[in-house]
Amino acid sequence: MQEQESLQSSNTREGSIGMAAFWRRWLGRKQVVLSLGKGAEIRQLTLQDAPALFDLTVRNRERLRRWMSWVDFVRSEEDTRGFIRESLRKFRSARSLQMGIWWNGSLVGTVGLFRTASAEQEAEIGYWIDEAAEGQGLVTRATRELVRYAFEQWQVPAVRIRVEPENVRSRAIPERLGFRLRGEVTEDWADGSQRTLLIYVMRVSEFHDQHTEEHG
Numbered sequence: 001m002q003e004q005e006s007l008q009s010s011n012t013r014e015g016s017i018g019m020a021a022f023w024r025r026w027l028g029r030k031q032v033v034l035s036l037g038k039g040a041e042i043r044q045l046t047l048q049d050a051p052a053l054f055d056l057t058v059r060n061r062e063r064l065r066r067w068m069s070w071v072d073f074v075r076s077e078e079d080t081r082g083f084i085r086e087s088l089r090k091f092r093s094a095r096s097l098q099m100g101i102w103w104n105g106s107l108v109g110t111v112g113l114f115r116t117a118s119a120e121q122e123a124e125i126g127y128w129i130d131e132a133a134e135g136q137g138l139v140t141r142a143t144r145e146l147v148r149y150a151f152e153q154w155q156v157p158a159v160r161i162r163v164e165p166e167n168v169r170s171r172a173i174p175e176r177l178g179f180r181l182r183g184e185v186t187e188d189w190a191d192g193s194q195r196t197l198l199i200y201v202m203r204v205s206e207f208h209d210q211h212t213e214e215h216g
Helices: 002-030 047-065 069-073 077-091 138-154 168-177 204-214
Strands: 033-037 040-044 096-103 106-115 123-129 158-163 180-188 194-203
Touching: 033 138, 040 138, 047 069, 047 077, 047 096, 047 106, 077 096, 096 138, 106 138, 123 138, 138 158, 138 168, 138 204, 158 168, 168 194, 194 204
Parallel strands: 123 158
Antiparallel strands: 033 040, 040 096, 096 106, 106 123, 158 194, 180 194
16 A cells, blocks of 8 residues: 555656646747736736636636626636636637736736637637736737737737627727727626627728838
8 A cells, every 4th residue: 555655646746747847848839928018918828827817816706707707617726727728728729819917927817819600700809907907008908919919820800809888998998909899799698697798890901000000
């Protein structure tokens, strides 16, 4: 029995060492990191970020619940780890990219990019940020960089952002970045509610027009 326990302990240690080595190699080669300037960046989430992301989710659960029904399904750090693991799997086929928003070395929010199932083959961006980090322009800058990534790396024809009409802070992001309002849609959500969402869209040609104007 002692030998068996020793062998299991050894295997566990070797497995942990192996996983650590794997993530060091993965981070060194593939992690997407985009600078936002002024001490901020967005960095692709890895399993090492699960504890910080779970703590951030718990801290903001009450204020996020009004807009994001998924928060009530995140009950443990393992739930967060599963979310990150799935996002990494989908990243390999360019279907999802989940980024943490880092400000002065701390994780303060997330911004995610994923392909939609619509006929237009658009990509969609979603985001949220810690209450203490609001008002710094972080989400606007993060979204702008992820829009650029979507057009340049994924080469999608359009990017959309969906928000509830009453969510004034979230609506301000696409409006500030020059997205146009396409219309609205009513959807059934996981919590059993029906919600109306405004759909903002930016096409790649509009993005290039903006870029040309900015650089004269």
